[in-house]
Amino acid sequence: MGKAAITLDKVNKWYGPLHVLRDISLTVHEQERVVVCGPSGSGKSTMIRCINRLEMHQAGHIYVEGTELTDDTRALDTIRREVGMVFQSFNLFPHLTILENCTLAPIWVRKMPKAQAEELAMTYLERVKIPEQAKKYPGQLSGGQQQRVAIARALCMQPKVMLFDEPTSALDPEMIKEVLDTMIELAGSGMTMVCVTHEMGFAREVAHRVVFMDRGEIVESGPPKQIFEDPQTDRLKLFLSQILRGH
Amino acid sequence: MSMTTSVAPSLPIQSRGAPPGAGALAWMKENLFANWLSTAVTLVLGYVIVRVVVALVAWAVIGAVWSVPYSATGVPDTSVCMNAKGTGACWAVIADKYRLILFGRYPYAEQWRPALAVLIFIGLYVVSAMRRFWRKDLPLIWIAALTVVGVLMWGGVFGLSPVTDDYWGGLPITLILATFGLAFAFPLAILIALGRRSTQLPAVRMLCVVFVELIRGVPLISVLFMASVMFPLFMPEGVSIDKLLRAQIAVILFSAAYLAEVVRGGLQALPRGQHEAADALGLSYWKKTGFIILPQALRLVIPPLVNTFIGFFKDTSLVLIVGLFDLLTMGKVALSDPPWQSFSTEVYLALGVVYIAFCFAMSRYSRGLERELGASQRH
Numbered sequence: 001m002g003k004a005a006i007t008l009d010k011v012n013k014w015y016g017p018l019h020v021l022r023d024i025s026l027t028v029h030e031q032e033r034v035v036v037c038g039p040s041g042s043g044k045s046t047m048i049r050c051i052n053r054l055e056m057h058q059a060g061h062i063y064v065e066g067t068e069l070t071d072d073t074r075a076l077d078t079i080r081r082e083v084g085m086v087f088q089s090f091n092l093f094p095h096l097t098i099l100e101n102c103t104l105a106p107i108w109v110r111k112m113p114k115a116q117a118e119e120l121a122m123t124y125l126e127r128v129k130i131p132e133q134a135k136k137y138p139g140q141l142s143g144g145q146q147q148r149v150a151i152a153r154a155l156c157m158q159p160k161v162m163l164f165d166e167p168t169s170a171l172d173p174e175m176i177k178e179v180l181d182t183m184i185e186l187a188g189s190g191m192t193m194v195c196v197t198h199e200m201g202f203a204r205e206v207a208h209r210v211v212f213m214d215r216g217e218i219v220e221s222g223p224p225k226q227i228f229e230d231p232q233t234d235r236l237k238l239f240l241s242q243i244l245r246g247h
Numbered sequence: 248m249s250m251t252t253s254v255a256p257s258l259p260i261q262s263r264g265a266p267p268g269a270g271a272l273a274w275m276k277e278n279l280f281a282n283w284l285s286t287a288v289t290l291v292l293g294y295v296i297v298r299v300v301v302a303l304v305a306w307a308v309i310g311a312v313w314s315v316p317y318s319a320t321g322v323p324d325t326s327v328c329m330n331a332k333g334t335g336a337c338w339a340v341i342a343d344k345y346r347l348i349l350f351g352r353y354p355y356a357e358q359w360r361p362a363l364a365v366l367i368f369i370g371l372y373v374v375s376a377m378r379r380f381w382r383k384d385l386p387l388i389w390i391a392a393l394t395v396v397g398v399l400m401w402g403g404v405f406g407l408s409p410v411t412d413d414y415w416g417g418l419p420i421t422l423i424l425a426t427f428g429l430a431f432a433f434p435l436a437i438l439i440a441l442g443r444r445s446t447q448l449p450a451v452r453m454l455c456v457v458f459v460e461l462i463r464g465v466p467l468i469s470v471l472f473m474a475s476v477m478f479p480l481f482m483p484e485g486v487s488i489d490k491l492l493r494a495q496i497a498v499i500l501f502s503a504a505y506l507a508e509v510v511r512g513g514l515q516a517l518p519r520g521q522h523e524a525a526d527a528l529g530l531s532y533w534k535k536t537g538f539i540i541l542p543q544a545l546r547l548v549i550p551p552l553v554n555t556f557i558g559f560f561k562d563t564s565l566v567l568i569v570g571l572f573d574l575l576t577m578g579k580v581a582l583s584d585p586p587w588q589s590f591s592t593e594v595y596l597a598l599g600v601v602y603i604a605f606c607f608a609m610s611r612y613s614r615g616l617e618r619e620l621g622a623s624q625r626h
Contacts, residue, residue, distance in 0.1 A: 054523050080529035091524035095542050104538060105528035157528060 002030030004063070005161050005192045006051055011060035013046060020046050021057065022217040030160075033193045035203040035224070038213035039239055044196045047213070048163050051194065052083045065160055081109060084154030088166040090146045092138035098125070098149050099134040102156045110157065117156070124152040128182050144175030148182050155186075162186070164195040200243060204228065212236050310335025314342055325586045332589070340590040341597050344581040348598070351416015351572045351580075357408065360399045361419040367392050367399075368422045376612050378619070389430065396423070412491045416572030416580075418601070420491075424563040424573065428498040429556060435499065436506030441536065443507065444514055455507070462504035467565055470497045475569035494566045502559045509551045513544030546620050553613035557606045574598060 006028040013021040020043045028034050036044045049055040050062060053069055053076055062069040064079045093101050102121035106112040112120070125131045128148040130141075138146055147167055154162060164183065168176045180202050187193060187206040197203065203210050203224050210227040212220045214235045220227060231237045279289040312331050315323050328337035341348075350361045371392045374380050380388070400419065403409035415423075442448070442455035462470065474497035475490060482488070517540060525535035545552070564575040572580065578598045582591050 052527055054526060077529060077531070080527060083527075085524075085527040087520060087524065087527075089518075089520050091518075091520035093521065093524070093539055093543075095546065105530060108534050108538070109529045109531075153528070 004028070005030045005032070005065060006194065007061075007063040008047070008050075009061040009063075011047070011050060011057045011062060013043075013050065013055065013057045013059075020216050021050070022215075024060070024216075024218060026211065026218065026221075028161075028192060028194055030192055031190045032208050033187055033191075033206050034195070034209050034211060035207040036194065036196045036211045036213060037198060037200075037203065037239075037243075038219075039242075041215075042213040043216040044213045045165050048165050048194055048196050051161075051163060052080055052085055054085075081157060082160045083163060084157055084159035084161070085163045086147070086150050086154055086165065086167045088169050090138070090143070090150045090170070092146055092150055092153070094138050097135055097137055098130075098141070101138065101149060102153045105153070106156050120158075121152070121156050124155045125149070127155075127185070128152045129178075142175060143171045144178045147171065147175075147179045151179075151182055151186070161192045161194070164193065164197065166196050166198070168197065168199060198243065200228065212239065214239070306334065307336045312337050312339050315339040323586050325590075328590065336593050336596075337590045338593060340581070340587045340593050344584070344587065344594070345597075347417075347581050348574070348577045348594070349417045350419065351577050352414050353410060353416065353419075354408070354414065357402075357410060360402070360407065360410075361415070361417070364396045364399045364419050365422060367396055368419075368426060371426075372608075393427070393430075412489060415491070417577045418574050420566070420571060421560075421563050421574040423491075424495060424498055424566060425560045427495055428502055428559060428563070431499045432502040432506055432559075435503040436510055437541065439503060439507035440510035440514055443511055459504045459507055462501055463508070467497075467501050467562055468568055470501050471565060471569050473497070490569065491571060494569055494571055498559070498563065498566075502555070505555050505559075506552065509548050509555055510544065512551065513546075513548035514540065516547050517544055549613055549617050549620075553609055557609055560605060560609070561602060574601065 004027050006026075008024050008026045011021055011024040012019070024043075024047055026034075026047075036048065038044050046055055050057045050069075051064060057069075065082050067075050067078055069075065069079060092098075093104070096104065099118060099121055102124065103114065103117040106117040106120060107114055110117075122131055122134065125134055128151055130145055130148055130152075133141060133145060133149070138149065141149065151167075167183070168179050171179060176199070180199060183193075183195070183202065184206055193206075195202075195207075207224050209221060210224045211218055212227060212235075219233055220231065220236050227236070228240065231240055280286045310331060312328050312335055315325055315327055317323050323339070323343055325337070325339070328339060331337065346355070346358060349365075350358045353361050371389065374388060375385065398404060398407070400412070400415060400423075401409060439455045439459060442451045443459065445452050445455075471494055474493040478493060479488070521539055521543065522535070525539045530538070564573050566573055567576040567579075575598060578594045582588060582594055587594075
């Protein structure tokens with residue numbers, strides 16, 4: 001394992017009286033792949049969204065690539081440039097073509113020349129296996145294709161860390177595999193990944209570590225084999241039984 | 248509840264898709280004479296329409312008086328029109344007064360200048376409406392065109408005799424107020440709408456809210472009155488701002504408040520995910536707003552935007568209360584000439600045609616734009 005890419009140190013967050021993150025401490029090393037799972041409302045999405053400050057934490061510290069997340073916008077800009085994110089609902093820009101979706105941030109945030117950004121975008125679109133859709137608009141693509149574009153769009157910023165917030169939850173079953181395959185391929189390239197997902201097969205295959213969250217805290221964490229085959233707590237046992245029954 | 252189920256099967260898809268001409272009779276049978284109720288409505292409405300059209304043609308064309316004789320001193324003899332009253336329109340009043348109505352008291356020999364200015368305005372609208380001109384130099388075209396309009400109207404350079412704006416009137420005033428008004432109000436409205444949604448700057452938000460609520464809470468007439476009567480009282484001695492400019496500023500501020508609310512509606516309709524995706528990519532606030540948020544938000548509000556535009560185009564006629572002579576006011580002025588006093592119907596009809604021409608063009612264009620922009624991104 002390399003040095004720490006993301007460090008959360010006793011992170012707390014409240015929505016009004018609701019305590020949604022309780023003393024979350026987690027270190028993700030470079031090239032490590034962490035899968036976060038847990039029942040809905042457990043705070044896993046909130047936690048991952050705190051890492052690029054789509055949500056603000058109220059106590060504790062978060063460091064990304066050695067920079068602390070604070071109110072300082074310059075630090076935030078640096079961090080967002082290095083952290084890519086894939087959303088449950090894709091969030092492609094519907095008024096831009098696939099290619100424009102992918103080149104917008106490299107051109108305007110990384111200040112890359114347009115031709116170079118387009119070349120880069122095509123490389124990643126080929127990697128997610130949809131280069132032929134480059135001139136279309138998001139609305140003309142299937143859900144699975146849109147999510148693969150969203151992955152390519154995030155990769156075009158050449159981030160050091162990729163965050164996935166339930167990337168397959170909004171997809172029809174037959175499209176889940178194409179997105180997971182893309183993520184597995186990405187995992188093979190050594191990308192640091194934090195992934196909130198219910199896809200236990202994916203977790204078994206690519207995760208170095210699985211983190212189980214419930215009611216705003218990290219209950220258990222360890223290699224997938226240990227988490228799935230030797231759960232220590234009742235909460236994890238209950239969760240696993242529910243997940244397995246669902247499949 | 249069973250509306251759709253009972254009606255839907257009765258729609259013969261074949262006949263609707265039939266080629267025109269061959270299917271004209273079928274179309275009529277389907278849409279006008281489908282059952283006894285439909286037939287009755289068709290006959291009654293058809294009768295009313297025919298009667299109205301016949302009466303209108305008889306009045307406006309067949310019985311109309313197109314010109315009247317003039318006495319040696321140039322006074323029109325309107326007795327022909329008087330005799331035709333009730334049976335025929337007196338278009339002679341338009342023939343006699345159209346230059347006064349269109350160009351106001353602008354010096355008669357120089358009226359080619361406002362005429363040219365009007366053509367430049369119309370050309371500007373046409374160019375701006377064509378999407379292939381939507382480039383970076385469109386603002387430059389606007390600046391150039393508006394400068395030329397200013398030079399033409401004011402004169403004083405290039406051998407054009409100077410004409411102060413006290414002598415301007417008619418269509419140029421209407422177009423100036425509407426065009427400059429919307430050109431400045433629209434960007435201002437976007438800033439106000441963004442300010443009102445700002446979470447980082449509470450002071451700016453408060454300011455925007457107060458501005459919008461204050462302006463929306465009073466009628467345009469009182470804003471114009473404030474601008475023209477009260478405002479000079481607050482100015483230091485010797486400083487005076489032109490009357491037209493004051494009315495123009497009032498129109499800009501007023502329409503900005505209304506447009507801001509329309510734009511805000513579009514901003515609110517955008518899903519939060521669009522903001523988050525742009526944030527996650529590291530786009531700054533202004534880049535996010537310019538590339539992601541506004542293009543989508545404004546697209547959503549094209550119909551209410553155009554609705555507001557059309558409303559303000561017509562509302563410019565309220566400047567008459569501060570002593571500016573727009574198109575509608577010039578119609579009134581023309582009617583104050585004793586020989587023509589009783590022919591207001593003809594004058595107002597003619598003015599209505601001018602207003603309709605501009606407003607209808609705007610509305611047609613917006614529909615086309617909606618279709619075109621909608622087609623490129625089927626959701």
